[in-house]
Amino acid sequence: MGDLKLNYTVDGGDLIQAGEASSKMKMTLKKLGLPPEVIRRASICMYEGEINMVIHADGGEVEVTVGMDTITIRLTDHGPGIPDVDRAMEEGFSTAGDVARDLGFGAGMGLPNMKRCSDDMQIDTQVGVGTTVTMQIHIN
């Protein structure tokens, strides 16, 4: 059986609406009958990624690949890039603005949450070009 690929577009601009792609992915993973804890972790990874793309990069693209034993979530944006990835990975560090903070985001927990909920996370980023975050979640 081949891998299942799911593609989503994340609109920039409206942080209040964010989460639509993650909700859709979650429903699809449920229909596939994957273990609940795997679905939960994948959903948190994707939602945090989605929020980041809306706050920092005016949206982007998500490709989710569901294989026999791994879910791979690849988030690609054409935003400003991350100048200091180590700093961005620190809990509590955030460059989000007041609007995001007023809504309850921008606590500097997004990337750390993604790291914690995935089995592997890789960040490829170039300032002025964009960022690709690839996360893997093992199914068993």
Added chain:
Amino acid sequence: MNVRELAHVMALTEFIMPEPEREVSGGYVGDLLSWVMGRAQNGNVWLTIMSNQNVAAVALMAEVSCVVLTEGVKPDEALRQRAEQQNINILGTKLSTFDAAAVLKQLMR
């Protein structure tokens, strides 16, 4: 205990309760959404004063059993709609977050 029973014993306002049979296990208190998403556990009762529609999305991803808006906060219209669409239980109380958490802790013993 399920969400309906919790709503009854804590005399909570039932704003949206599409899944009253959902089992309740423990609680989490927080208003920073990413913090909640990273720390809340499946089945927790989530106490918060945030009432925008991102609350429904976080509740869905973190799989909390219900959201309890404390301090008399009411869900805004967008949150109500999104909670209905995504089967998220949204309840409310006039208790302060501190008092609501204290009551919840007693109930969870």
